[in-house]
Amino acid sequence: xxxxxxxxxxxxxxxxxxxxxxxxxxxxxxxxxxxxxxxxxxxxxxxxxxxxxxxxxxxxxxxxxxxxxxxxxxxxxxxxxxxxxxxxxxxxxxxxxxxxxxxxxxxxxxxxxxxxxxxxxxxxxxxxxxxxxxxxxxxxxxxxxxxxxxxxxxxxxxxxxxxxxxxxxxxxxxxxxxxxxxxxxxxxxxxxxxxxxxxxxxxxxxxxxxxxxxxxxxxxxxxxxxxxxxxxxxxxxxxxxxxxxxxxxxxxxxxxxxxxxxx
Amino acid sequence: xxxxxxxxxxxxxxxxxxxxxxxxxxxxxxxxxxxxxxxxxxxxxxxxxxxxxxxxxxxxxxxxxxxxxxxxxxxxxxxxxxxxxxxxxxxxxxxxxxxxxxxxxxxxxxxxxxxxxxxxxxxxxxxxxxxxxxxxxxxxxxxxxxxxxxxxxxxxxxxxxxxxxxxxxxxxxxxxxxxxxxxxxxxxxxxxxxxxxxxxxxxxxxxxxxxxxxxxxxxxxxxxxxxxxxxxxxxxx
Numbered sequence: 001x002x003x004x005x006x007x008x009x010x011x012x013x014x015x016x017x018x019x020x021x022x023x024x025x026x027x028x029x030x031x032x033x034x035x036x037x038x039x040x041x042x043x044x045x046x047x048x049x050x051x052x053x054x055x056x057x058x059x060x061x062x063x064x065x066x067x068x069x070x071x072x073x074x075x076x077x078x079x080x081x082x083x084x085x086x087x088x089x090x091x092x093x094x095x096x097x098x099x100x101x102x103x104x105x106x107x108x109x110x111x112x113x114x115x116x117x118x119x120x121x122x123x124x125x126x127x128x129x130x131x132x133x134x135x136x137x138x139x140x141x142x143x144x145x146x147x148x149x150x151x152x153x154x155x156x157x158x159x160x161x162x163x164x165x166x167x168x169x170x171x172x173x174x175x176x177x178x179x180x181x182x183x184x185x186x187x188x189x190x191x192x193x194x195x196x197x198x199x200x201x202x203x204x205x206x207x208x209x210x211x212x213x214x215x216x217x218x219x220x221x222x223x224x225x226x227x228x229x230x231x232x233x234x235x236x237x238x239x240x241x242x243x244x245x246x247x248x249x250x251x252x253x254x255x256x257x258x259x260x261x262x263x
Numbered sequence: 264x265x266x267x268x269x270x271x272x273x274x275x276x277x278x279x280x281x282x283x284x285x286x287x288x289x290x291x292x293x294x295x296x297x298x299x300x301x302x303x304x305x306x307x308x309x310x311x312x313x314x315x316x317x318x319x320x321x322x323x324x325x326x327x328x329x330x331x332x333x334x335x336x337x338x339x340x341x342x343x344x345x346x347x348x349x350x351x352x353x354x355x356x357x358x359x360x361x362x363x364x365x366x367x368x369x370x371x372x373x374x375x376x377x378x379x380x381x382x383x384x385x386x387x388x389x390x391x392x393x394x395x396x397x398x399x400x401x402x403x404x405x406x407x408x409x410x411x412x413x414x415x416x417x418x419x420x421x422x423x424x425x426x427x428x429x430x431x432x433x434x435x436x437x438x439x440x441x442x443x444x445x446x447x448x449x450x451x452x453x454x455x456x457x458x459x460x461x462x463x464x465x466x467x468x469x470x471x472x473x474x475x476x477x478x479x480x481x482x483x484x485x486x487x488x489x490x491x492x493x494x495x496x497x498x499x500x
Binding site for chain 2: 003006007010011013014015017018071072073074075077078079080081082083084085262263
């Protein structure tokens with residue numbers, strides 16, 4: 001693990017010093033500050049910020065991660081020619097990407113709120129959940145970026161796969177769910193929709209956040225079912241476990257692909 | 264000595280190495296040559312552990328490289344293209360490699376002085392020219408005084424003066440008893456440096472021996488023509 005940490009430190013400092021990282025952080029800083037300024041209340045600002053985070057974090061993470069890994073291909077080979085084990089290198093590279101991206105997001109989103117002070121006591125908790133959800137999505141989509149970059153040697157195909165994956169999980173999936181609801185609206189679909197929500201990390205993060213805002217009434221009967229499910233201790237635990245699986249599975253698969261790869 | 268026996272590697276439908284055998288002598292410079300796609304890069308990558316062979320084995324001083332990863336602390340590798348993290352400096356890279364190798368004691372910075380890199384070491388890599396990056400690449404390969412040097416096109420992109428300095432350094436390393444494995448498309452460079460030549464075609468070694476013998480067998484007086492003659496025979500066969 002010590003070796004992995006050394007790699008992570010240097011890779012991380014390389015990512016932190018990149019111009020993209022600065023743009024990413026400043027963007028969230030500006031969005032957070034602007035929404036706080038003009039939304040009226042902290043809760044409303046957070047609700048809008050949630051949409052921005054859920055939309056952009058997966059996109060930026062998976063695309064930046066894939067492009068970064070292609071660019072680092074030759075250097076990765078040089079590191080592999082050193083006396084290190086592949087799992088150490090994979091862990092180091094993964095953390096070197098995930099940690100700076102998470103830090104940038106967390107700093108950008110929360111700094112304006114911290115400086116502004118929390119007008120409601122529940123706000124700090126909701127902000128923390130939003131940051132945690134953002135970090136979870138960052139770690140899921142960085143691992144997916146590894147899987148893509150290891151799977152396709154051709155950069156263009158890899159980039160296409162990254163954008164395609166984001167489109168599917170962020171837009172197409174929800175469209176299909178809506179289509180399903182509209183088509184089979186006469187049937188009791190709540191459990192099916194619940195299962196579909198758990199199966200997509202972006203949706204899962206969204207529902208967990210929406211329930212924190214206590215606006216599930218807007219989601220009708222489905223919202224009530226969700227509220228009962230996620231509100232209960234077992235439902236919330238299940239949701240957390242599934243988000244954990246969403247983080248662990250791509251990391252483990254990426255690890256396996258990295259170990260077997262012929263560079 | 265590096266002993267390669269019966270190495271086989273297939274990428275999908277493409278059989279790249281077909282039972283390749285080769286002995287690379289210690290304290291000598293061995294040039295690996297052959298037509299494009301003959302398997303030179305694959306051979307080097309398997310020795311480095313970047314790619315895994317389907318079958319066959321490689322022993323370094325009698326010890327299999329599959330046993331553990333420590334054998335790589337004896338190897339200095341100079342990849343063909345020196346692409347490094349853009350925002351780190353050459354000094355950062357030197358520190359990272361030193362950390363990873365657990366190297367202690369003094370390092371070999373002769374090339375830093377001779378290539379006049381002193382002023383460039385603290386700058387982010389992205390601000391360096393292609394030639395300067397290639398110089399950094401050479402410095403990194405030689406920094407920890409490894410017993411074995413694997414150099415993939417070491418003089419590409421260097422001006423004649425720097426290229427000469429790097430070649431002198433390679434010969435000095437051989438003089439110090441180090442083993443050097445070299446590929447290059449610049450035959451005059453190989454002619455200057457190589458003691459031995461390994462000619463690869465179609466995934467097998469077609470000739471392995473001294474440069475002198477290769478020229479004698481092919482009745483040519485320079486390496487370029489000798490390799491060309493080998494390639495012509497290869498096609499005729």
